[in-house]
Amino acid sequence: MRLYLVPVMFFIAFSMALAGPCRAAQMTPYQIMKKSEDLLDQAKDSKSDMTMILINKRGSKRVRELISYGKNLDNGVKKALLVFKAPADVKGTSFLSWSFPGKEDKQWLYLPALARVRQISSASKGDSFMGTEFSYYDMGRHHLDDYTYKLLREEKVGDQMCYVIEATPKEKKYYGKVISWIRKDNFIPARMDFYDKNGRFLKQNMIKKIENIQGINTPMYMEMHNVQTNRTTIIKLSNVHYNIGLPDRFFTERYMKRGR
Amino acid sequence: MKIDHGGPKLGIIFILIWILSSPAAYAFNYEGLSFDGHLESRGIKPINSGTPKEDMSYELELDTERDLGSWGKFRIALRAIDDGKVIDPRNKHPFNTFNKVYQDRNPSINFDEAYIDIYTDRADFRLGIQKFAWGRLDEINPTDNLNTQDLTEFAFPEQSVRKIGAPAFKADIYSDLFNTEIAWIPRYVPYRLPTPEERWFPPILKPPTVVHSSSGDIPVTTHYEDIDLPAFKLSNSEIGIRISKYIKGWDTSISYFSGYDPTPLITGTTDITVELLDPSSFKTQIKTDAYVKPRLHRLQVFGFDFTNTIGKFTLRGEFAYYAGKYYSRKTEDIMREETTKEKQKEIMDKFMKNYFESGMKESRQVFHMNPDVEEKKNSMKYGLGLDYIRGDTNLSVQWIQEYIFDYDKSRPVYLNKNGVDTTFTISIKQLYLQDTLEIGLDGMYGVEFRQYLLKPYVTYSFTDNLKGTIEARILQGRYTDSAIGQFRDNDEVYLSMRYSF
Numbered sequence: 001m002r003l004y005l006v007p008v009m010f011f012i013a014f015s016m017a018l019a020g021p022c023r024a025a026q027m028t029p030y031q032i033m034k035k036s037e038d039l040l041d042q043a044k045d046s047k048s049d050m051t052m053i054l055i056n057k058r059g060s061k062r063v064r065e066l067i068s069y070g071k072n073l074d075n076g077v078k079k080a081l082l083v084f085k086a087p088a089d090v091k092g093t094s095f096l097s098w099s100f101p102g103k104e105d106k107q108w109l110y111l112p113a114l115a116r117v118r119q120i121s122s123a124s125k126g127d128s129f130m131g132t133e134f135s136y137y138d139m140g141r142h143h144l145d146d147y148t149y150k151l152l153r154e155e156k157v158g159d160q161m162c163y164v165i166e167a168t169p170k171e172k173k174y175y176g177k178v179i180s181w182i183r184k185d186n187f188i189p190a191r192m193d194f195y196d197k198n199g200r201f202l203k204q205n206m207i208k209k210i211e212n213i214q215g216i217n218t219p220m221y222m223e224m225h226n227v228q229t230n231r232t233t234i235i236k237l238s239n240v241h242y243n244i245g246l247p248d249r250f251f252t253e254r255y256m257k258r259g260r
Numbered sequence: 261m262k263i264d265h266g267g268p269k270l271g272i273i274f275i276l277i278w279i280l281s282s283p284a285a286y287a288f289n290y291e292g293l294s295f296d297g298h299l300e301s302r303g304i305k306p307i308n309s310g311t312p313k314e315d316m317s318y319e320l321e322l323d324t325e326r327d328l329g330s331w332g333k334f335r336i337a338l339r340a341i342d343d344g345k346v347i348d349p350r351n352k353h354p355f356n357t358f359n360k361v362y363q364d365r366n367p368s369i370n371f372d373e374a375y376i377d378i379y380t381d382r383a384d385f386r387l388g389i390q391k392f393a394w395g396r397l398d399e400i401n402p403t404d405n406l407n408t409q410d411l412t413e414f415a416f417p418e419q420s421v422r423k424i425g426a427p428a429f430k431a432d433i434y435s436d437l438f439n440t441e442i443a444w445i446p447r448y449v450p451y452r453l454p455t456p457e458e459r460w461f462p463p464i465l466k467p468p469t470v471v472h473s474s475s476g477d478i479p480v481t482t483h484y485e486d487i488d489l490p491a492f493k494l495s496n497s498e499i500g501i502r503i504s505k506y507i508k509g510w511d512t513s514i515s516y517f518s519g520y521d522p523t524p525l526i527t528g529t530t531d532i533t534v535e536l537l538d539p540s541s542f543k544t545q546i547k548t549d550a551y552v553k554p555r556l557h558r559l560q561v562f563g564f565d566f567t568n569t570i571g572k573f574t575l576r577g578e579f580a581y582y583a584g585k586y587y588s589r590k591t592e593d594i595m596r597e598e599t600t601k602e603k604q605k606e607i608m609d610k611f612m613k614n615y616f617e618s619g620m621k622e623s624r625q626v627f628h629m630n631p632d633v634e635e636k637k638n639s640m641k642y643g644l645g646l647d648y649i650r651g652d653t654n655l656s657v658q659w660i661q662e663y664i665f666d667y668d669k670s671r672p673v674y675l676n677k678n679g680v681d682t683t684f685t686i687s688i689k690q691l692y693l694q695d696t697l698e699i700g701l702d703g704m705y706g707v708e709f710r711q712y713l714l715k716p717y718v719t720y721s722f723t724d725n726l727k728g729t730i731e732a733r734i735l736q737g738r739y740t741d742s743a744i745g746q747f748r749d750n751d752e753v754y755l756s757m758r759y760s761f
Binding site: 254 | 296297298379384391393395396398418420432434439504509511567568569570571572573574647648649650651652691693694695696721723724725727760761
């Protein structure tokens with residue numbers, strides 16, 4: 001999952017493909033992440049369709065369909081817009097975030113029922129995004145320098161050998177730490193474990209399908225399981241497009257209301 | 261829907277229900293054409309004894325949108341309701357009209373919105389029936405005066421639903437400096453009130469049934485008349501301009517509105533009939549006919565609003581200055597002026613004079629009275645709101661105040677005490693079970709009138725499409741001539757089941 005593609009989940013920042021395994025072995029974990037960021041920034045903007053499947057502990061499912069837009073600006077500002085398409089009672093709801101390097105994010109929510117755009121505090125980013133196991137923070141966009149990294153070991157996930165990298169936030173706002181299993185063959189994460197601020201295991205993300213789109217390895221299917229609540233959210237991507245020339249004004253109240 | 265009319269009426273609503281019960285009728289999206297909506301059944305159970313009972317009501321909303329690609333879209337949102345209203349036999353079609361305050365059709369259909377959007381590089385245009393949303397506060401927006409509201413159920417449902425779409429033209433012009441919204445409403449669309457027989461008709465708009473005078477009690481018969489709309493010409497149109505700018509984290513706007521005051525204002529004239537029953541003893545009978553009619557006044561509003569986040573909170577603010585706003589004077593005060601001994605003597609003297617000048621033929625005479633029922637004042641209304649979101653908990657509080665300049669205590673007006681009216685609102689919402697269960701409380705407290713409205717509720721989503729709500733609506737107030745206090749016998753339990761498609 002791409003930071004700027006679908007503004008979903010910072011764990012992608014820990015995991016994007018590098019030039020090759022031998023080079024990665026010679027790099028520090030931070031250098032790996034920085035390299036990933038540089039690769040991510042190949043695309044200036046992106047658009048994709050997203051399906052979220054919410055599964056509760058009894059196994060019943062609810063489905064959310066969204067369109068996701070993202071853009072990286074030259075000054076390091078990252079912008080993202082999510083627009084809900086289904087179900088009917090949330091259709092037209094949109095979420096806009098502007099992420100500034102070294103500053104608090106700005107976030108807005110548009111609810112069609114109120115017909116007003118509401119600025120929301122980014123201090124609440126650790127909260128669940130629309131009932132999913134992803135938080136607003138996960139759905140936003142992040143900066144690598146907010147974390148320190150450590151290579152723990154190498155081990156298999158399924159039949160894929162992986163590097164295991166621990167990311168510890170410099171300031172424990174949302175997570176205590178995140179451990180990523182990075183596939184050695186393509187440097188895409190296969191698994192990510194999230195720990196809460198008290199150090200307890202919180203949730204696990206499994207990335208089960210990857211596609212190369214316009215030369216960029218893109219996770220297309222993710223399954224986030226919250227071990228504390230026994231709930232799961234699946235995210236499926238489709239119709240992913242990079243570098244489509246989204247203008248800056250796309251990431252404003254005007255397009256939140258327009259819904260596309 | 262506020263009285264028992266002897267059983268629910270079916271008609272077209274149920275035909276639509278039947279059609280929609282077919283699996284083939286579920287929402288679809290075909291080549292840019294989308295079709296959404298909901299079907300809702302509602303029940304009301306009044307808590308206080310003695311208030312009218314209500315039938316089940318049904319609502320069907322259909323929202324059709326045609327995406328016209330990068331240059332625009334076309335949308336029609338229809339709302340059909342079967343709610344057990346009083347029916348005027350002269351009604352020939354079910355569509356609510358844009359020229360009446362008292363809408364008495366059942367079933368009724370509203371064009372909530374019906375417009376075409378045209379997008380260009382630097383501007384968006386919207387032409388058709390539309391709703392505007394200005395300001396930053398919730399439910400009470402001092403700067404938001406472009407749409408009137410459907411007040412047939414007082415403050416229910418929420419403001420965005422109560423708003424009546426107006427045929428209008430809107431232009432949103434975007435520049436690097438600021439964004440400008442220009443709205444033009446060629447013809448005022450009146451607010452809606454329930455008919456006087458209904459449960460939510462405001463008691464403060466009802467004249468007394470008897471006037472106590474020095475010569476005895478005088479019976480009053482009230483006649484409710486509908487509004488006279490201003491002539492359809494350019495000078496009677498309404499316009500609004502709002503300029504918005506994002507400044508270092510602050511979303512800010514300034515606005516101007518020139519149009520008709522969307523607040524209900526009722527004026528009354530009175531015909532006093534004096535009839536000589538017995539010429540030998542000069543025994544007379546006096547009756548009064550009161551004619552109550554909505555009245556319009558133009559208004560200018562200068563406003564600004566802002567919002568920003570401060571730590572974990574979102575701060576919202578809104579201010580409006582009203583130049584030349586009319587207020588309704590209190591009935592009791594008007595009656596006191598109109599029923600003085602001097603005025604009664606003046607009428608009787610005129611009656612006797614006419615009687616004798618007519619050769620004792622005019623034994624029944626009508627005197628037309630046009631009391632001064634309004635006060636024109638400059639005023640301002642402003643408020644602040646604070647939101648806090650933590651986990652699945654949402655908390656929002658607001659403080660809103662209205663201040664009337666040069667308030668004359670000897671001529672009191674409704675809904676304001678000594679020139680000030682202060683309201684606090686609170687909204688608490690807690691989500692459970694992945695947002696499927698919502699428990700909340702909405703409340704409002706009026707300081708000067710010691711009145712409050714409480715709405716505790718529980719909503720549960722059985723599926724993505726099916727949602728049920730149970731809500732209590734508790735209204736209380738020390739004074740029966742206050743906004744909420746006048747409905748203190750209207751407590752009710754509200755149940756609804758909504759199927760979205």
